[in-house]
Amino acid sequence: MEWFDTHAHLFNEDLLSQIDDVIQRASDASVGTIVAIGTTLEDSRQCIELAERFPHVYASVGIHPNHSAEANEGDLDEVEKLMSHPKVVAIGETGLDRYWDFAPFALQREYLDWHVEKSRQYDKPLVIHMRDCADDVVQWLEQSRSVGPLKGILHSYTGDAPLAELGVACGMHISFAGMLTFKRNQELRDVAKTVPTDRLLVETDCPYLSPEPCRKQRPNEPALVVHTGVCLAEAHGIEPAEMARITTANAKKLFGIAET
Numbered sequence: 001m002e003w004f005d006t007h008a009h010l011f012n013e014d015l016l017s018q019i020d021d022v023i024q025r026a027s028d029a030s031v032g033t034i035v036a037i038g039t040t041l042e043d044s045r046q047c048i049e050l051a052e053r054f055p056h057v058y059a060s061v062g063i064h065p066n067h068s069a070e071a072n073e074g075d076l077d078e079v080e081k082l083m084s085h086p087k088v089v090a091i092g093e094t095g096l097d098r099y100w101d102f103a104p105f106a107l108q109r110e111y112l113d114w115h116v117e118k119s120r121q122y123d124k125p126l127v128i129h130m131r132d133c134a135d136d137v138v139q140w141l142e143q144s145r146s147v148g149p150l151k152g153i154l155h156s157y158t159g160d161a162p163l164a165e166l167g168v169a170c171g172m173h174i175s176f177a178g179m180l181t182f183k184r185n186q187e188l189r190d191v192a193k194t195v196p197t198d199r200l201l202v203e204t205d206c207p208y209l210s211p212e213p214c215r216k217q218r219p220n221e222p223a224l225v226v227h228t229g230v231c232l233a234e235a236h237g238i239e240p241a242e243m244a245r246i247t248t249a250n251a252k253k254l255f256g257i258a259e260t
């Protein structure tokens with residue numbers, strides 16, 4: 001059985017300070033592959049450093065909407081230079097966020113459109129963050145798909161079934177994180193059940209929100225993605241081993257990582 005953590009913020013100090021152990025524990029827990037996700041120019045570079053150091057770690061580069069206002073002029077150009085690196089398998093984290101007020105919404109949208117353009121240009125999938133802005137995401141999906149095909153991930157998904165369905169229709173994968181396992185989130189598990197299996201992914205979004213039954217464990221880390229995977233398998237009424245096979249194959253295909 002092999003799992004794939006599609007979204008990990010490994011540059012976090014709590015994880016970085018014990019990174020060899022974090023990677024070892026992931027491998028002991030049958031988490032075979034990890035994508036380290038960048039949110040600024042600086043940590044996009046760090047993600048690549050980690051990807052160069054660990055064979056089963058890959059990188060995604062981009063500037064998170066909540067960091068778009070603080071980015072320096074020229075940061076996007078520098079991020080673009082990282083995109084042709086052989087271990088960069090995705091573009092982002094980008095997206096839209098109305099929960100925090102760190103950057104004007106119009107600027108977030110401008111950054112999002114830039115990442116979409118680069119995703120098409122470099123033929124690498126997008127990593128999309130969305131928080132408290134479902135209507136904006138619907139609008140963005142509709143507009144973007146009228147321009148051209150999309151490929152990517154609605155990450156740490158907590159939206160409703162119609163939005164997931166639209167995402168899938170637009171070419172997106174739907175990735176579930178620890179919140180799927182929280183007792184009160186039956187509604188989210190019902191949504192997960194509606195997503196076609198060939199578009200399902202799992203992630204930790206570590207260091208945030210560890211899954212049950214390790215919810216009190218801080219920081220969250222890639223090894224714990226297994227719990228989210230087991231929960232997703234239950235929601236779909238299939239064996240964990242089968243869900244591991246499905247989600248890992250989906251991720252490898254999406255990121256263009258050869259099966260080993």
Ligand SMILES: [Zn+2]
Nearest residue numbers: 007037093205
């Ligand atoms: Zn993230």
